[in-house]
Amino acid sequence: xxxxxxxxxxxxxxxxxxxxxxxxxxxxxxxxxxxxxxxxxxxxxxxxxxxxxxxxxxxxxxxxxxxxxxxxxxxxxxxxxxxxxxxxxxxxxxxxxxxxxxxxxxxxxxxxxxxxxxxxxxxxxxxxxxxxx
Numbered sequence: 001x002x003x004x005x006x007x008x009x010x011x012x013x014x015x016x017x018x019x020x021x022x023x024x025x026x027x028x029x030x031x032x033x034x035x036x037x038x039x040x041x042x043x044x045x046x047x048x049x050x051x052x053x054x055x056x057x058x059x060x061x062x063x064x065x066x067x068x069x070x071x072x073x074x075x076x077x078x079x080x081x082x083x084x085x086x087x088x089x090x091x092x093x094x095x096x097x098x099x100x101x102x103x104x105x106x107x108x109x110x111x112x113x114x115x116x117x118x119x120x121x122x123x124x125x126x127x128x129x130x131x132x133x
Contacts, residue, residue, distance in 0.1 A: 002057040007031055009046040015039035025049065029060050029085070033068065036084045061085060062095040 005028045013019040015038055023034075031043055061081050069077025078092050089095075 001053050001055065002060075004028065004052045004055055004057065004060055005048055006050040006052060007046050008049055010044045011038060012042045012044060013038055015042050020044075027060055027064075029057070030064060033064055033081070033084055037068075058089070058091065059095065061087065062089055062092050065089060065092060066096060066099070 006025050007028065008022075008024045009026070009031065011021045011023055011034050013021060023030075026034075031046065035043055065077040065081040066074055067077070068080055069075070071077070074092075074096060078089055081087075082089055
């Protein structure tokens, strides 16, 4: 496992003072990526808030490639991260497939729980608490 520092900051989109977005709990790797995208002076009010040791840097880079992609195949995000960090995300396809499988499983579980809840509510075995006025 690696130590990943987390930050709060303000991102000046395109370096503009008129277009700012607060970002909370972003990694140092994401700060670097945002600087590449918006300019070296685009990150303001940066403050280190934590360090996380329960993750791998490779996973963080794969996550960034996924989130900063607009293409369904994620190839543009992958190429961006590989360029900015001068690395090769050799396991990206496997990482992405694992992430998608985990998301599908979470969605299925959510649907099962919702169906059980609806059935129990209909049967009268669950009563909803009403809001007090």
